[in-house]
Amino acid sequence: MKDIKDILKEIVYVPSNSGDEGLMANMFLKELKNNNYEIVKDNMGSVFGLKKSKKPNAKKVVIEAHIDDVGFISEEVNDIGLVKFSAKGGIVKKWMFGHKLRLYINEKKYYDGVVIALSPHQVKKVDPRDRGSKLSENYFENNILVDFGFTSKNDAIEKGFETGLEITWVPDFWVNGDRIFGKGFDNKIGASIVYKLISDLSKKEFDFDLYIGGTTQEEVGLRGAKTSSQMIDADYAVVVDTSPAFDVANEKDNGSLGKGPFLRIMDRGFVTPAKTISFLENISKKNNIKML
Structure with missing residues (x-):
C-alpha cells in the first residue's frame, strides 16, 4: 500500500x-x-x-x-519568440517574475521556461513620472512574458506553439x-x-x-x-x-x-x-x- x-x-x-x-x-x-x-x-x-x-x-x-x-494558457508569441499568457484561476501575474513554467505542446512534448519582464526604468512606453504608479504596475502585469527558448515566432510555431496551449508551473x-x-x-x-x-x-x-x-x-x-x-x-x-x-x-x-x-x-x-x-x-x- x-x-x-x-x-x-x-x-x-x-x-x-x-x-x-x-x-x-x-x-x-x-x-x-x-x-x-x-x-x-x-x-x-x-x-x-x-x-x-x-x-x-x-x-x-x-x-x-x-x-x-490554477494555471495558465498561451496567448501569442512575439517576433523574438517570447510567449504571452493568461491566467486560469486566481493568480496575480505581477508576482510571477522568475517563476519556472512548462508549456505543453501535447502530453509527451513540452518546453520549460522562465517568466521575464523589463525593469521599470527600462520601459520607454511608461512616462517616467508614472513609474511605480498604478499605471506602470498595470503595464508590467499586462506585458509579462515567458522565455521558453524559442529564438523567433517561426521557431516557436515550427516546434508546435499555438494559441490555447496549457502552461503549468514546472512540477x-x-x-x-x-x-x-x-x-x-x-x-x-x-x-x-x-x-x-x-x-x-x-x-x-x-x-x-x-x-x-x-x-x-x-x-x-x-x-x-x-x-x-x-x-x-x-x-x-x-x-x-x-x-x-x-x-x-x-x-x-x-x-x-x-x-x-x-x-x-x-x-x-x-x-x-x-x-x-x-x-x-x-x-x-x-x-x-x-x-x-
Whole structure:
C-alpha cells in the first residue's frame, strides 16, 4: 500500500489545469475500477466511484476533492519568440517574475521556461513620472512574458506553439523534516487524500451509499462541483481542500502549519451546520486528532 507522501508526489507531477484535468481524472478512474466501484461521471469531466449499501433507501454520502489546479494558457508569441499568457484561476501575474513554467505542446512534448519582464526604468512606453504608479504596475502585469527558448515566432510555431496551449508551473516535490514542499498543493493535497481513501474504503461496508471521487474546474468557478452535486444529489458531503496557513502573518487562529486539519465554519458560499461542527470536533477528540 502506498504511503500518502508517495501518492502526493505522484499526483504533483500530473498536470491538471482547470479545464484540462483529463490525466488526473483518468488516474482516479483507474483506481476506482481497480477497487470495483461503479463509475459515475458528469459532462464536466468529474469522476466518481459508487459503493452501494445493502441497506434499502440508504442515504447518499459523497467524499470529494477538486482535481484541478490554477494555471495558465498561451496567448501569442512575439517576433523574438517570447510567449504571452493568461491566467486560469486566481493568480496575480505581477508576482510571477522568475517563476519556472512548462508549456505543453501535447502530453509527451513540452518546453520549460522562465517568466521575464523589463525593469521599470527600462520601459520607454511608461512616462517616467508614472513609474511605480498604478499605471506602470498595470503595464508590467499586462506585458509579462515567458522565455521558453524559442529564438523567433517561426521557431516557436515550427516546434508546435499555438494559441490555447496549457502552461503549468514546472512540477517539483521535496521533503524537509516535517515540512513538505511542492507544486500545486491546492488541490494536489486534497486529491491525494481522496485518492488514498478510494482503496482504504473499498472493503468496508456502510449503511449509506458512498460516492467518492474528484471534481473539475473548481479554480474557475466551482463548475464541476455544481454539476456533480446536482447529478448525485447527496445527503451529506465531505469536501477535502486546502486553505492558507496564516501563521506567517501571526494570525495563528486562522490556520497554522502542523496544527491539524482546518475545519471551515463559513465562507462566501457556505455555512457549516453547528451539529456538523460538533460531530467533527468530537471525532477529532476521540481519536486524538489535532484540529483548527
